[in-house]
Amino acid sequence: MRCLIVEDDDRIAADMAAALNASGFRSERLADGEMAWFAGGTEDYDLVVLDLGLPLLDGMTVLKRWRAEGRNMPILILTARGDWNDRVEGIDAGADDYLPKPFRMEELVARARALVRRASGRMNPxxxxxxxxxxxxxxxxxxxxxxxxxxxxxxxxxxxxxxxxxxxxxxxxxxxxxxxxxxxxxxxxxxxxxxxxxxxxxxxxxxxxxxxxxxxxxxxxxx
Amino acid sequence: MRCLIVEDDDRIAADMAAALNASGFRSERLADGEMAWFAGGTEDYDLVVLDLGLPLLDGMTVLKRWRAEGRNMPILILTARGDWNDRVEGIDAGADDYLPKPFRMEELVARARALVRRASGRMNPxxxxxxxxxxxxxxxxxxxxxxxxxxxxxxxxxxxxxxxxxxxxxxxxxxxxxxxxxxxxxxxxxxxxxxxxxxxxxxxxxxxxxxxxxxxxxxxxxx
DNA sequence: CACCGGTTGTCAGCGGTTTGTCAGCGACGC
DNA sequence: GCGTCGCTGACAAACCGCTGACAACCGGTG
Missing domain, CATH: 1.10.10.10 (Winged helix-like DNA-binding domain superfamily/Winged helix DNA-binding domain)
Structure with a gap:
């Protein structure tokens, strides 16, 4: 299970990587929207965890571009606490799930697993x-x-x-x-x-x- | 789209019913866990919105029993704000999604639609x-x-x-x-x-x- | 409380398949 | 023509899935 973490905060990114790796993912991390867009457009991931607030290129934009390009990997977006507007917009833009910050790592892992499980039937087989x-x-x-x-x-x-x-x-x-x-x-x-x-x-x-x-x-x- | 709302708070239940009905659901509402368990075990719903804090029979228990009986309708659980423990447990017990209280009705509807879309095709008993x-x-x-x-x-x-x-x-x-x-x-x-x-x-x-x-x-x- | 039938997890052993290695061979590029 | 790289058949070890036996467990019953 290859997982891309897009998150500009080093600390949070490291925590997430640790938690995901502990439950069987091989995670890679990128810190800005442009690199993320490029990587997500060329590499194959089983899951992407995407923070919305990113340098260089906004997370929502990255998300929309990927979907416009036909990329269909499961994407979990991280939204600011209480910002339900982003969540709805994110889901409509093609995110498969969201997680409001701050969150527990256990929760991230549970959601990540659920997403991957669900996605295995949805992508064109x-x-x-x-x-x-x-x-x-x-x-x-x-x-x-x-x-x-x-x-x-x-x-x-x-x-x-x-x-x-x-x-x-x-x-x-x-x-x-x-x-x-x-x-x-x-x-x-x-x-x-x-x-x-x-x-x-x-x-x-x-x-x-x-x-x-x-x-x-x-x-x-x-x- | 037949939807069961299990929620003991009258006010919230009414709001949810209104929002869901406005976007094409026919919703029914039950206020306690025992009735919910019975109804969910015998009736066919396209979606269940299940509050975890319920009189008579706890929501988590209802959820587990349904799944143990092989009931597979999509279930969206409502959890107390910040109670991430319940969320993880709920997902593991077979819930398809959760929504932390309080939430916006727009969000409920977006999630409900997503769930039903995801689940369509595997609902016939x-x-x-x-x-x-x-x-x-x-x-x-x-x-x-x-x-x-x-x-x-x-x-x-x-x-x-x-x-x-x-x-x-x-x-x-x-x-x-x-x-x-x-x-x-x-x-x-x-x-x-x-x-x-x-x-x-x-x-x-x-x-x-x-x-x-x-x-x-x-x-x-x-x- | 002992007993019983039914259900379910574990264990150990089996057979067949899969797979890594090795060694020798072929062929391609210079 | 020579060296290197890649191919292939043989083989053994590891692995996977199947099965029967058994024990733990549970609910019901006498």
Missing amino acids: IQQAGELVIDTNRQSVSVAGRQLSITPLEFRLLAYLVYNTARVVPPTELLEHLYGDDDSRDVNAVEAVVARLRRKTGPGIIGTRRGFGYYLEQLEQRR | IQQAGELVIDTNRQSVSVAGRQLSITPLEFRLLAYLVYNTARVVPPTELLEHLYGDDDSRDVNAVEAVVARLRRKTGPGIIGTRRGFGYYLEQLEQRR
């Missing part, structure tokens, strides 16, 4: 790239309409590539995505998974760019 | 998936017309799968659904319940996707 279709609800994968039986690890790797279509993903990045900080594993582990995947998908799906990494081929054929 | 039919009113289950005798826990698990048809549900999610945050229990508890269920339903109902979770098989047969 079906992604495709050319002949390849993956369904994150059924955890299923098909190529040209043919269903494949896929293991969890293979699925995660493939989903990551689909999420990063038309980009070459370095094996080290895949290594980190699959195993987190546990660096006990070799890059060869990734190669092995890719090999098993290719045996199932057939050729023409996962490509290799020697020295750089892996990518999904489908889109390039069309050129 | 009788649900089926292929040969399987479950009735959340009578807590009954049948497969191919044959009635099964089912325990409460088994029922809740099965109902959860039915509400998440065509989605693979991770055992950890089931664990959380069945036991809340009480993490004293092992995933094996879920496996045991599934095993007992399968013995009753026969094969072809609950499927396993190794490494991912459980799902209802019925719909897939058509492939």
Whole structure:
């Protein structure tokens, strides 16, 4: 569970990060609206905790821009105490929940978990790239309409590539995505998974760019 | 949109009813926990607004009982201002959202609408998936017309799968659904319940996707 | 209060699957 | 043609999910 915290107050941000990390999130923190907007527009988070009062770019604006761009991750906004106007506006602008400041960390965590749980059904579960279709609800994968039986690890790797279509993903990045900080594993582990995947998908799906990494081929054929 | 308001303060109840009715709800009001429990257990509401401080039967208790009975309508709880303990407990007990008192009516309405939007589609008391039919009113289950005798826990698990048809549900999610945050229990508890269920339903109902979770098989047969 | 039936969590053991490693091989780039 | 990088098949270890047995628990009953 990757979580973005956007909050300009160092102290509060640190507290939130600690609380969220303690309950299974990997949280990253940004302190101003512009960086947040950029990061939220390019990176994939499972949850964003967004303070409304931010330097450079107002939180509400960031929220609206993300939604206008079609970004659909769950967003929890932090509002000033009693400012119910912001809350209503925030919900209408596409926030999934709000938390009035000040709040207890336990509450933040409870809400964060509830949001993530809820969101897993709401986001578009079906992604495709050319002949390849993956369904994150059924955890299923098909190529040209043919269903494949896929293991969890293979699925995660493939989903990551689909999420990063038309980009070459370095094996080290895949290594980190699959195993987190546990660096006990070799890059060869990734190669092995890719090999098993290719045996199932057939050729023409996962490509290799020697020295750089892996990518999904489908889109390039069309050129 | 049928809405139940459970609130002992006449004034507040009237205000809420007015606000909700103004935005398209048909609201009914009850003033104590016992009547609420009974009504919520037998009638079908699209939304329940539940005050926690109630005469005769505490709101939290009502909430827990409903959820234990498998009632799954969206529930918005009203908590005393600052009582974050209640909020967390309430969310964990199965409330879908909370609103700290005092609140603005605009806010109540915004939240109520959001909840109903979120919940639509999973409210019918009788649900089926292929040969399987479950009735959340009578807590009954049948497969191919044959009635099964089912325990409460088994029922809740099965109902959860039915509400998440065509989605693979991770055992950890089931664990959380069945036991809340009480993490004293092992995933094996879920496996045991599934095993007992399968013995009753026969094969072809609950499927396993190794490494991912459980799902209802019925719909897939058509492939 | 003892007993009983039904329900549920835990435990241990099993079989099959998944996955990391290793070593050897192929192929690509220079 | 050579070195490096990536691929692959084999293998063993770890893991996952299933099951039967058992014990704890609960509510009802004699």
